[in-house]
Amino acid sequence: MESQNTALILIGYQNDYFSPDGILYGVIEESSKVTNVIANTVHLLQYLASTPVLIITTPIFFTPNYEELIEPIGILKTIKEVNAFQMGTPGSETIELLQPFQDRILEVPGKRGFNAFINTNLDEILKQRGITNIILAGAVTSICIDSTGRSAHEKGYHVTILSDCTSARTVFEQNFYCTSIFPLYADVMTHTELLSRLEIRILQKH
Structure with a gap:
């Protein structure tokens, strides 16, 4: 794996998921703490x-009346009902701990559902940059991570999913996807294993 043709795609690193006062924090809180997602x-x-x-980061935003969601079901229905990820609200903003890297992170807007390739120009950007390897991190493991990972695989990218940088709804779900689902189409590893694969020497323990 070469750094110059590799992209890290950050999904869902927004306050409504990862801030303690976020509207959907409780959905992934247990799994996030176990995998230590933010620190990793x-x-x-x-x-x-x-x-x-x-x-790259692919945040999800909705207008105040959620006009983008036509008869939503499941988690998208829940998002609408609880007014999560509303454009211009603190909950939709990127978590504070990623702010130091904002000059290094390219934001790709347009995500309105599970798959980061839908309604965005993500694929175009990756192809323009000569990207062949995609690494996925963020939330929710069984939904947005899985949907984006499968799509990336079908588009011909080599997919890697970080087991300690993803959050599911439960610890069981996290383990199940990382051991039984993701290996069907992707490599699964920790972020330190990834750094080793990229031949980036870790100078200190965290």
Whole structure:
């Protein structure tokens, strides 16, 4: 895996998921704490920031009346009912711990559902940059991570999913996807294993 043709895609790193006062924090709180997602992601970014790796975030936003959602079901229905990820609200903003890396992170807007490739120009950006390897981190493991990962695989990218930088709704769900689902189409590893694969030497323990 070469840094120059690799992209890290950050999904769902917004306050409504990861801030203690976020509207949907309770959905992934248990899994996030077990996998130590935020600390691991920050540690990863500290090392990748000085490499050629393309770092992308694909936030999800909705207008105040959620006109983008036509008869939503499941989690999208819940998002609408609880007024999560509303454009211009603190809950829709990127979590504070990622702010130090904002100059290094390319925001790709337009995500309105599970798959980060739908309604965005993500695929176009990746192809323009010569990206062949995609690394996924964020939330929710069984929904947005899985949907985006499958789509990336079908588009011909080599997919890697970080087991300690993703959050599911439960610890069981996290383990199940990382051991039984993701390996069907992707490599699954920790962020330190990824750094080793990219031949980035970790100078200190975190």
